[in-house]
Amino acid sequence: MIATVSAMGMTAFLGGCGSTGSSDVTLRLVAADYGDSAANSSQKYWDSLVKEYETTHPGVKVQVSVYSWNDVDRKVKEMVDAGHAPDMAQIGAYADYAAAGKLYAASDLLSIRTQADFLSQLADAGQWSHTQYGIPFAASTRVLFYNKTLFTSAGITPPTSWDELAADARALKAKGVKYPFALPLGPEEAQAETMQWLLSGGDGGTGGTGFTDEIGTYTIDSEQNVRTFSWLKDDLVAKGLTGPVAPGKLNRAQAFAAFADGQVGMVDGHPTLIQQAEAKGVRFGMVPTPSRTGRARASMGVSDWMMAFKQNGHADQIGDFLNFVYSEKNVLDFSRDYGLLPVTTSASNAMSASDAAPDKALHPFLDQLATSELYPVGKTSWASVSAAVKQNIGQAVAPGGDPAGVLTRLQATATAADSAAGTG
Structure with missing residues (x-):
């Protein structure tokens, strides 16, 4: 999840020593x-x-x-x-x-x-x-990384709500920033980016439901989650605020590399991005990931x-x-x-x-x-559900995409996987 990855895909074999x-x-x-x-x-x-x-x-x-x-x-x-x-x-x-x-x-x-x-x-x-x-x-866990140099140039401050995030992204785009907000929904780790947005999609100070509710039932196509992805599609992607690569084709490793190259204004990141950004001399800050209302909610672990x-x-x-x-x-x-x-x-x-x-x-x-919410990894269906999210969630924000339809199909996949596994 958690996690930045290598594109090398290499295999190493390590030999031992001695014999008994x-x-x-x-x-x-x-x-x-x-x-x-x-x-x-x-x-x-x-x-x-x-x-x-x-x-x-x-x-x-x-x-x-x-x-x-x-x-x-x-x-x-x-x-x-x-x-x-x-x-x-x-x-x-x-x-x-x-x-x-x-x-x-x-x-x-x-x-x-x-x-x-x-x-x-x-x-x-x-x-x-x-x-x-x-x-x-x-x-x-996840926080929002932002490029201090780009923010200073655009005359903006770090966002605490989705509306502020979109406003900051518009200001960054006006300054020619390549990726005002990088949205990696590619197959590498789309389930992480998705869950972070779902958790931050609550109203009135309540957190979003994530992939499941309090008793562990999948709620991927909840009304709240549909609103979250509709907002992403209409208010960020459709307005050209997520950069030249379609979110469904942008992997986290690419987004992190672009941030380290000074091409990204904002991106949700985990701790490994610190080292990448520092190695390239990027001046960056970190703030809690913005939510729909700007009020406190659960973060993703x-x-x-x-x-x-x-x-x-x-x-x-x-x-x-x-x-x-x-x-x-x-x-x-x-x-x-x-x-x-x-x-x-x-x-x-x-x-x-x-x-x-x-x-x-x-x-x-x-x-x-200590207070973060993790994937539903104790569900035997989670591996197949996670794989389906990785492969399909990018379609929800694509031009002509239907967030409700994509989430409904993922919900059907999750329900069927749960039924086949015999778990709730």
């Missing part, structure tokens, strides 16, 4: 790439981590395959469908595999100390049928998930490796490398207490995490 004869075990992990170039691919993180682990565990080898977020969920599904599940996968959703009985419960793998260290709202979100199968790996498949056995070795992965040091190293939020209490407390870079810049995101 018949006790040798090779673990296979498929992981997502959080980098935005070959230079900072997640391969480097896993390469270093695995090397350190294998040095003290000569009987265990870990092979890591790293794919872009455009490909990683599909790759894992193909492996599982072919009967060759990896030992571990670090991807975007877990519940469908849990419901199929393919995953180890977290309690089968992790020490009590490791389990107790996860932030409670993330551990709860990792439950299917009251048992935790999804192990949170990385988290983020995203967690990506680690899971372990039972097919190959190896529960003891998987658990030992994951206990190592989730040490305070390793969680902090990953979070700092990629500008993401720690998923454990110990690492979160350490980051909150630090005023050093990059920790201090992450404090606004960290403060929102």
